[in-house]
Structures are given as C-alpha cells and as structure tokens.
Amino acid sequence: MNKKERQKLILNIIKTMDIKTQFELVNELSKRGLAATQATVSRDIKSLKLVKEINSKGSVYRISNNKSEEKNTSNQLLKDIFINTVITIDNVDYLIVLHTRPGGAPNLAFYIDQEKIEGIIGTIAGDDTILIILNNKSVSENLLLNWREWLV
Secondary structure, eight states: OOHHHHHHHHHHHHHHSOOOSHHHHHHHHHHTTOOOOHHHHHHHHHHTTEEEEEETTEEEEEEOOOHHHHHHHHHHHHHHHHHHHEEEEEEETTEEEEEESTTOHHHHHHHHHHHTOTTEEEEEEOSSEEEEEESOHHHHHHHHHHHHHHHO
C-alpha cells in the first residue's frame, strides 16, 4: 500500500472511530492489514492536518475544518502531549531541559518546533530528554512558568 492509500485509510478510520493516540491508529491500521510505525503515522497526521478535539470520550483526532482551528488545536495538542510526557523540567539561563517518559522526547520536540514559539532557537531531542535553546532569559522564565503550570 502506498502513502496515498495509507492516508486515505487513516482518514476513513478517523471519520468512523474515536482515535485518541497515534498508537491506537497504528493498531487500527494493523487490524486492516497495514503495518505502519508510530513515526509514519505521526508524519501522516501532520501531512493530513489532523487535529485533536475534546469530546465526551476525551481528546480524539479529527479532520480540521480551517486554519484558525488548526492553530488552536495544535496548541492544545502540544499541551496534551506535554502533560502526558514530561516528568521534570530543569533550566539554566538560556536553556530548558525537559525529561520525558521513555520514547517521548522526539514527538514532543516536534510539536514544540511546530508551535514556532518566539524566543526558541531550537530543540535537540534524545529518547527521553529535550534540550531547548532560547535567545533570552525572559523567554526561558515565561516558558518555565507556563509549562510548570501544565504539570500541576
């Protein structure tokens, strides 16, 4: 199955089921005879511009209707991933280090980069650690304040 066919199948699944995580989507694809990795599904979600919506069953993927909705839901998606992934936050001046659950750093770093947060120069992600490089200390302080509130 090629990329176009896989993405068409993903859209059909999203339209007919409440999919909460990328791993659920990988499992649904597998049930339909398609082996795909979480990384591939993550790229497909981005390419298809799928967004997270809160409904009675929690936060689920759905097809986006417009650009402003994508921006609002992408921030909510970052927050959801952050809350479910980050264990601790450390910082030194212009650097923030996020410690995540095993395997969580690359996905979270991707969404941090996608938000294009002013003041973030870049991220470097390992398996369970993200280094965030900032251009000034006030940006670091503001991010720390916001992100620590998410973890409370």
